[in-house]
Amino acid sequence: MPPFAVVPLLIAIAAALSLIGSVNGHVASYSETDVLRFINASAAAVSTKCHQRLATMGYFLDNQTSADRRRMFVDGFAVGPSYDYGHRDHDRWVYKALECLSSADESFLVKSKTPMHYCIGVVEKASAYSVCLPSECVDDQNNILAEWHRLHSDKHEAEQFYFENCMESRYEKQWFEQPLPLLDLIQNFMMIGFVIAATLYHHFSVRLSNRPIAKFFLAFSAKNNLPKLVQMPRDAQSTVTCFFGIRFLSMVWTVVGHSFVFYQAFVENVEEFKTDMTSHFFNQWINNFTLSVDTFLVLSGTLTAYSWFQKWQKNSTEEEPTWRSWGYWLRFYRHRVVRLWPAYAYMLLAITSRLSVTHYHQMWPLTDPSVQCPKRWWQNLLFLNSLFDDRCMPWTWYIGTEFIFYLLSPIFLLALRKRATFGVGLAAIVMGVSIGLRAATILAYNFPPTQMLFKQPAMFNPDFIEHHLVIYVKPHTRIGSYLVGILLGYFLATGQKRQHVEAPSPLLQTVGWFASAVAGGWALFGLYPALQEWDWPIYHLVYGSIHRTVFAIAIAWLIYACHTGMGGPVNALLSHRCFIPLSSLCYGVYLFHMLPVLLTFLIETFPLRWTTQWPLFCHCFFQLCFAYVTAFILAMIVELPVLNIEKLLLSKASSLPKKQSEMTLRRDSSMDSSTNECTPSVNDTTARPVFV
Structure with a gap:
């Protein structure tokens, strides 16, 4: 369950405080x-x-x-x-x-x-x-x-x-007067038309051809692809079904957080808004929304480890990969790139060439994709943007960071497969080093415990972007949550193999839920002392160093409890079928969501005026709807067809001698996380990661 308890001491302090004060602007007017x-x-x-x-x-x-x-x-x-x-x-x-x-x-x-x-x-x-x-x-x-x-x-x-x-x-010329945006729009309509034609052919053809060109055409059929977004996996027992709800709710949390952050640029009485956001204790779920990043890291690490260990525990015909199985690991990475790159590249082109110039005037140049991406697009397409200044589609920093973690994941997978104690020890050491590096960086730069999105207390380094580039997006400071997911995936897979494992006693289950709720609550609400500028340097350092890993552990317990039968109504809610399509489209929503976040503010009469949170939540609702419609189109014209085409190309191995062909297909299917369909099931490790 999402953390519902907080540290009692913090609640008592919050209730006793007189929440007054304001955030003073630094920009002088005349x-x-x-x-x-x-x-x-x-x-x-x-x-x-x-x-x-x-x-x-x-x-x-x-x-x-x-x-x-x-x-x-x-x-x-x-x-x-x-x-x-x-x-x-x-x-x-x-x-x-x-x-x-x-x-x-x-x-x-x-x-x-x-x-x-x-x-x-x-x-x-x-x-x-x-x-x-x-x-x-x-x-x-x-x-x-x-x-x-x-x-x-x-x-x-x-x-x-x-x-x-x-x-x-x-603009001197609006987007419809420029050749590149028009070409991009025409290309979009052509691809949509191609999908419609493939769907009609699929629906009305009496007998489908087995020719390669026909199979390629059918890869774009919505009749073939649409069920993949809504169907429950065939083997629900081998699927972590609570991921459906956790992924969707985390995506909602991300959109709400970004909406509140970017709202500040459009609101006239911004000091009232900032004071309201930072003064009220329970507004920290928005102040600290970047913890959704760590939720996604846990999900990614868990799926990677869970599907990999399940595969090799069931396999009895293939030789297991080792450190020197170069061919296997190259296929392991190739599959990941195929899953991520086409949709990412498509949205990069669309946002850079057309979507970022559809408004009649320019956007802020330092983060405007139409200005920054022509110079830095290669950083994004090579998944290196988090290692540089992250200005081309800056909200996509996570793709690069998480891809680096995926590149490193075989180290921990093989270590755990060889000996559990060795793998756990190695992961613990790396997490400890990451926490130490985070603490050292906070000390060296006098950074706040985390990104202060609505207020920069004077006692901390005020340079927000330096914090973002030096500590927030860097792999070496964020790997802890991913490793929590790797360990969780290992224990879920190996625990499922043991058929006669007794469930924990009701007392242990209660202790587990309570401990995870307190840990998650502290990670979520423990930013309050920094927001109030309390001079607690040791506390700020400890919180800034470990709160993300602590939150990841709390989320790991939630997943573990739900998957092992201790979740009760929480698991029933998070595993509900209604979350399947919403979860499946999260990758496309993530890629696109920043544009509707800005669009709904731009089309309102400027400037906006802050009164209550409810009008802003209405913005969030429409932003989500717009993002999901676009994500659905992206899935139909790019994401799912590319996965179908990948499957078709791999099937060419059937032209080899039978024994060699079967071995090749088995090896390639090991890249699919428990599915042999042309498109991935919703529990596919690499199908649709979501980020913040």
Whole structure:
């Protein structure tokens, strides 16, 4: 069950506190008078075109312009710390950019008569400076930014911008006027048409052809693929059915968390929002939503080990792989790449070329896929993005990190297969080293215990993006939860082999549930002291070092109890058939979900205003629905057809002599986690991983 208990001491402290205070913004704004004075002073040092436009800005700011437009234009002139600008969740800088662009009063169908550019210059380890300019002045932005910098810096002679960028309130050409987005859209419609044609052929043909071209065509048939998303595995006893609900609920948790985080860039009264999110004790399930990453790591490790050990415990005809079974392990990795890469590459192309440019104005350039992915796409496709700066589709860092864990998994699988005590000891040592490295990194950089998504207490290093890149996404600090899953998968598989194992006594079951609930509750709610800025350095270090592994152990008990008959109604709920398709589509939802998260905010009237959480939960519902529709399309046109084609290519081994053919097919089928169908069952180890 999801952790329902928390450490009693923390509850008592939370109930006794007077929850007051606010989060102070770091980005300074200026009055309308100051901005107009600066504009008038700058007009003499710019081009004639820009000078003429600046001369009309007084009119723009007079009473004939709406108060909202005037305020949003003026707010575009700002100064703040450079580390705030560099954060992935730099909400006030993004908000000011949106204010400036909104002051142009553009719409999707109608161009503005007063288009704007939001320009920003950043001095490394110092300050960032932004201005809101008429688009006629974009060629003079360097001079205007330098003048704004000079007015607000005491060290202007020694400082230079290491980064400058301008965003326009409207693309020169909308996506439907550009060839690449149109080609991508046409390709999508062609693939959907191909699926429809294959489905009609499958449905109306009296006798299906066995020719290779016909089989290839049928690989795209929805009549063949749709049942794979909804059917229960044939052998439910060899399937960890509680994964269906855990995977879906964790995906919901991920979308809710991301929605609340990115909402900050669109909300006007952001201080009230941040105070509400960090002051209330039970809001930590959102503050600490990144623990869903560790849930997915446990699921991935468990499935990898469980299906692998089940395979070799049942096998009596093949020689087991060893450290030197290069062919086997290459097939082991090949299968994983085939399962992950096509859908990932397809979404990378679609998001970069079309989906990220469908809005009429630009997005934040540091994380805009249309800006970053043309430079860094190879990092994602080689699963290396978590080892670099992770700017192309930054929410997909987990694919690279988890793939590295999969590359390392044979070390632990073979160690456990050789001798259980050796394998458990090796995993424990690696987990201990990972915890030690995490603690050392927190100490060295003065990081908070985990990513502070709504508030950065002053006693910690405020550089959010440094925390993200140095500790949050790195494999050596995240492997503990994956190894918990590897050990769980081993014990589930070997325990299932023993037919006469007595169930734990009711007392031991109660102790197990209680201990896991307390551990999970502490991991989830134990961030509270850091949120309240309590000066508990040892506690913060201990919590930051071990809370993810502790949470993984709590989730491991939940899975173990449900699979071994101790779950009762919890297992009945998590294993319900309704979760099967929702679980099966989670990989596609994960790949796409950040776009609807931003889209629902963009189509609302800017700026938004925080009142209660319920309107935001409504956003989350529509974001999930949109993401699942897209994930279904992705599964039908790419993910499942590719798996069918893989099966067809492997079946060519049947042309070999019979004995050799049977051995080859058996070896290749060992890559499928307990299924021989053309597409994977929902308990397939490598079919549809989900990440955050």
